[in-house]
Amino acid sequence: xxxxxxYAKDGRLRFVSAIDLGRVWERALRKADLPIGYSEGFTPxxxxxxxxxxxxxxxxTGEYVELTFAVPVDVQRVVTAxxxxxxxxxxxxxAAEVIDGAPxxxxxxxxxxxxLRYPSGDTGGLDNGVRALAHAEHLPVDRxxxxxxTRLDLKAALHQIASNENAVRVILHHTEPPxxxxxxxxxLGTTGGLEALDQPRLVIRVAQGSAEANGLREALSGQLLSxxxxxxxxxxxxxxxxxx
Amino acid sequence: MSDSTTPQSVWxxxxxxxxxxxxxxxxxxxxxxxxxxxxxxxxSRWLLVYPDAYEIGQxxxxxxxxxxxxxxxxxxxxxxxxxPWPDMEDLMREHxxxxxxxxNHLPLxxxxxxxxxxxAEVGYTNMLNCLDLGGLALRAExxxxxxxxxxxGGHAAFNPEPLAPFVDVAVAGDGEEFVQELDDLVARTRxxxxxxxxxxxxxxxxxxxxxxxxxFYEPRYTADGRLAGTFPRRSGVAYRVPKRTVSDLDQWPYxxxxxxPLTETVHERYAVEIFRGCTRGCRFCQAGMITRPVRxxxxxxxxxxxxxxxxxxxxxxxxxxxxxSADHSEILGMCGELADTYEGTxxxxxxxxxxxxxxxxxxxxxxxxxxxxxGLTFAPEAGTERMRRVxxxxxxxxxMLRTAETAFANGWRHIKLYFMIGLPTERDEDVIAIAExxxxxxxxxxxxxxxxxxxxxVGGFVxxxxxxxxxxxxxxxxxxxxxxxxxxxxxxxxxxxNLRYHDPEPGLIEGLLARGDQRVADAIEGAFRRGARFDGxxxxxxxxxxxxACRDAHIDIDWFCHRERGEDEVMAWDHIDSGLERDxxxxxxxxxxxxxxxxxxxxxxCYDCGVCPGLDxxxxxxxxxxxxxxx
Numbered sequence: 001x002x003x004x005x006x007y008a009k010d011g012r013l014r015f016v017s018a019i020d021l022g023r024v025w026e027r028a029l030r031k032a033d034l035p036i037g038y039s040e041g042f043t044p045x046x047x048x049x050x051x052x053x054x055x056x057x058x059x060x061t062g063e064y065v066e067l068t069f070a071v072p073v074d075v076q077r078v079v080t081a082x083x084x085x086x087x088x089x090x091x092x093x094x095a096a097e098v099i100d101g102a103p104x105x106x107x108x109x110x111x112x113x114x115x116l117r118y119p120s121g122d123t124g125g126l127d128n129g130v131r132a133l134a135h136a137e138h139l140p141v142d143r144x145x146x147x148x149x150t151r152l153d154l155k156a157a158l159h160q161i162a163s164n165e166n167a168v169r170v171i172l173h174h175t176e177p178p179x180x181x182x183x184x185x186x187x188l189g190t191t192g193g194l195e196a197l198d199q200p201r202l203v204i205r206v207a208q209g210s211a212e213a214n215g216l217r218e219a220l221s222g223q224l225l226s227x228x229x230x231x232x233x234x235x236x237x238x239x240x241x242x243x244x
Numbered sequence: 245m246s247d248s249t250t251p252q253s254v255w256x257x258x259x260x261x262x263x264x265x266x267x268x269x270x271x272x273x274x275x276x277x278x279x280x281x282x283x284x285x286x287x288s289r290w291l292l293v294y295p296d297a298y299e300i301g302q303x304x305x306x307x308x309x310x311x312x313x314x315x316x317x318x319x320x321x322x323x324x325x326x327x328p329w330p331d332m333e334d335l336m337r338e339h340x341x342x343x344x345x346x347x348n349h350l351p352l353x354x355x356x357x358x359x360x361x362x363x364a365e366v367g368y369t370n371m372l373n374c375l376d377l378g379g380l381a382l383r384a385e386x387x388x389x390x391x392x393x394x395x396x397g398g399h400a401a402f403n404p405e406p407l408a409p410f411v412d413v414a415v416a417g418d419g420e421e422f423v424q425e426l427d428d429l430v431a432r433t434r435x436x437x438x439x440x441x442x443x444x445x446x447x448x449x450x451x452x453x454x455x456x457x458x459x460f461y462e463p464r465y466t467a468d469g470r471l472a473g474t475f476p477r478r479s480g481v482a483y484r485v486p487k488r489t490v491s492d493l494d495q496w497p498y499x500x501x502x503x504x505p506l507t508e509t510v511h512e513r514y515a516v517e518i519f520r521g522c523t524r525g526c527r528f529c530q531a532g533m534i535t536r537p538v539r540x541x542x543x544x545x546x547x548x549x550x551x552x553x554x555x556x557x558x559x560x561x562x563x564x565x566x567x568x569s570a571d572h573s574e575i576l577g578m579c580g581e582l583a584d585t586y587e588g589t590x591x592x593x594x595x596x597x598x599x600x601x602x603x604x605x606x607x608x609x610x611x612x613x614x615x616x617x618x619g620l621t622f623a624p625e626a627g628t629e630r631m632r633r634v635x636x637x638x639x640x641x642x643x644m645l646r647t648a649e650t651a652f653a654n655g656w657r658h659i660k661l662y663f664m665i666g667l668p669t670e671r672d673e674d675v676i677a678i679a680e681x682x683x684x685x686x687x688x689x690x691x692x693x694x695x696x697x698x699x700x701x702v703g704g705f706v707x708x709x710x711x712x713x714x715x716x717x718x719x720x721x722x723x724x725x726x727x728x729x730x731x732x733x734x735x736x737x738x739x740x741x742n743l744r745y746h747d748p749e750p751g752l753i754e755g756l757l758a759r760g761d762q763r764v765a766d767a768i769e770g771a772f773r774r775g776a777r778f779d780g781x782x783x784x785x786x787x788x789x790x791x792x793a794c795r796d797a798h799i800d801i802d803w804f805c806h807r808e809r810g811e812d813e814v815m816a817w818d819h820i821d822s823g824l825e826r827d828x829x830x831x832x833x834x835x836x837x838x839x840x841x842x843x844x845x846x847x848x849x850c851y852d853c854g855v856c857p858g859l860d861x862x863x864x865x866x867x868x869x870x871x872x873x874x875x
Binding site: 013016017019026028030031038042201 | 260262263268269271272273274275276504506507508512555556557558559560590615616
């Protein structure tokens with residue numbers, strides 16, 4: 001039986017790499033005594049798969065996992081037992097059984113809603129910067145890889161952007177190559193004219209799903225999330241995200 | 245000891261820096277089974293430090309055990325710290341962040357006791373770096389009453405002299421009981437509002453069995469620079485400080501709730517010691533000498549610890565640890581019953597295998613059952629039977645080949661062989677025989693599979709304190725390079741024989757630190773000041789800095805390392821009583837030179853090494869002696 005879950009990664013755990021996090025998942029499942037399925041062969045691996053990886057340092061309430069159990073399980077029991085066994089900073093927020101034949105979860109992960117939280121204090125002008133980004137025709141961002149500098153256009157990925165006093169929320173399409181929220185910050189400095197803007201204190205992936213006219217439709221629940229920072233629907237409430 | 249103002253966590257200042265360092269998970273804590281206590285509710289606060297990178301230090305058994313023993317005391321808190329990687333050290337110094345604990349991210353100075361676990365000498369410069377990053381003066385005499393007590397333990401503490409000026413207390417042997425006795429004293433002192441001066445406190449510490457307080461002792465030297473002795477400066481301290489030994493391992497079933505790392509470490513397994521001590525009598529082996537007598541943990545306790553340990557951690561590997569695990573009197577039943585329990589599950593069992601015999605292969609087979617047979621490791625240690633008689637590693641070539649045959653026949657595909665070069669009385673033929681033996685084992689392997697492999701791993705021998713070889717000259721790096729060349733030229737042509745070896749240079753400094761006296765402290769400090777860190781890591785080891793530091797400190801490495809010592813020479817560690825009689829060690833060296841082996845005293849009559857009567861203990865094992873009349 002397959003279960004698909006959206007989970008949070010935050011607190012100290014945001015400094016744990018995607019590879020390490022896989023091991024943390026496997027141990028928590030074993031510790032919770034959940035009947036996870038194993039692959040065949042000499043070195044059986046637990047059937048835990050992740051559609052994508054979150055970069056080191058980001059917090060998230062929008063990570064996804066697919067678990068294959070050896071026997072039928074009660075989904076709510078899985079959530080309770082797992083959350084009881086997992087270390088602080090890792091917990092399942094929502095889970096559902098996967099119907100046979102359902103498309104892979106990756107298919108529903110077309111865009112991410114990010115939140116960049118800036119240190120409180122003088123961040124005056126975030127609104128202007130965000131407006132500038134929203135209206136710009138191009139958002140050139142510079143990258144260097146193996147000594148080769150390239151210039152990409154962030155505008156191709158930018159779906160919607162909004163802000164309040166010290167947070168910016170942005171919906172980025174999953175493009176190839178993907179854009180990073182730090183490049184939104186970079187654009188705020190260049191195109192947005194906010195050269196003196198401090199690095200964000202915290203970057204959070206709020207959710208993943210598909211970009212729509214009014215926001216992002218979260219992949220697992222189908223809930224529509226607005227890009228506006230003060231719009232705290234159930235899926236993105238502060239209670240979901242325990243940042244120390 | 246530290247004052248009672250509320251210490252401030254460094255976390256808010258540390259967190260923004262974590263984006264800029266490699267492997268930030270090393271510094272965040274948050275592991276499963278971590279114990280986080282509010283210091284306001286405690287009477288004593290310990291910081292346990294393993295002075296190497298997190299991924300090396302985190303799995304350390306000593307730290308894990310003492311962490312639990314101390315934290316089980318309701319009014320005591322123990323936290324952990326590790327040596328920061330150089331990228332983090334740079335940022336810490338730039339941002340004025342002191343060495344911190346992983347639990348509450350509190351600065352080193354907010355603890356009452358800072359305990360360093362020293363498994364090996366290569367951690368010494370990291371230890372000084374940790375003190376320095378913690379904001380402490382390096383030398384104990386320069387520290388104040390408000391500073392934490394600095395204490396060292398672990399195998400390297402059996403010769404504490406090179407570190408003596410930097411520490412307040414050294415303790416040799418098992419820590420479980422000692423830390424509780426010291427903790428009682430520290431808590432009592434703090435409850436009395438820290439009214440004791442450092443000196444008065446240490447006077448009381450010195451009364452604890454096993455505590456060596458260097459400032460109460462004084463080394464004296466003869467006119468020609470030899471040590472005349474290490475003498476008490478005052479009455480009321482032990483002339484020789486005994487090691488600590490716990491007697492019933494079943495009463496100390498730790499770790500129960502082993503800390504589970506969030507990031508990859510060198511050993512990701514639930515580890516249970518199935519016994520402590522070893523009486524195989526390998527003459528080069530410091531661990532086997534200083535941990536006597538043998539104390540077995542019962543099969544029932546081991547099984548219970550494994551069941552709880554796996555349930556409490558979610559780990560899927562179990563290691564049954566000891567110095568020679570196949571020697572446990574109940575090992576076959578233990579392995580069989582554990583294998584029954586975990587057969588068909590994702591949990592795998594392992595036994596560090598060093599004994600060269602078919603029984604060891606049988607045990608490995610039993611543990612793996614139908615699982616994958618990858619590599620088995622054996623330690624014949626030397627290439628010829630003559631050399632093995634010298635070091636008392638009683639394995640014949642026929643034993644080795646038969647063991648290899650059994651292993652390959654049972655489906656094992658890779659055999660690793662551990663050897664040493666630079667052993668006392670060694671001749672070129674002994675060295676070449678290492679290559680020959682590797683090739684013979686490979687020839688056996690080929691009969692069972694074209695792709696079967698043999699790895700020959702060669703290390704340079706470093707004479708260690710409290711062993712029969714403590715009097716012996718260590719080979720120079722040039723000699724070791726030449727001997728490695730003899731092996732290389734013999735095995736270079738074979739693709740399925742993999743030769744691994746260590747650079748000889750770090751071994752030279754290891755030897756200096758192992759057998760050095762208090763004068764060597766200046767060289768350690770000098771090397772640290774010159775930037776020496778992570779001396780056990782090839783990419784960091786800086787031989788030139790060490791040589792320069794030795795020169796500055798007027799330390800003659802030749803004299804410490806490459807000189808044959810006389811029977812009567814006073815050793816820097818003679819005042820640390822490991823229980824072994826010096827006369828017996830000397831006699832065992834004479835037997836070594838005459839190529840006379842000595843059997844294991846678990847099954848022959850006692851040969852009076854001195855440990856059991858001194859501790860008023862006997863071996864705790866269910867082995868039956870082969871001869872009647874064993875005490």
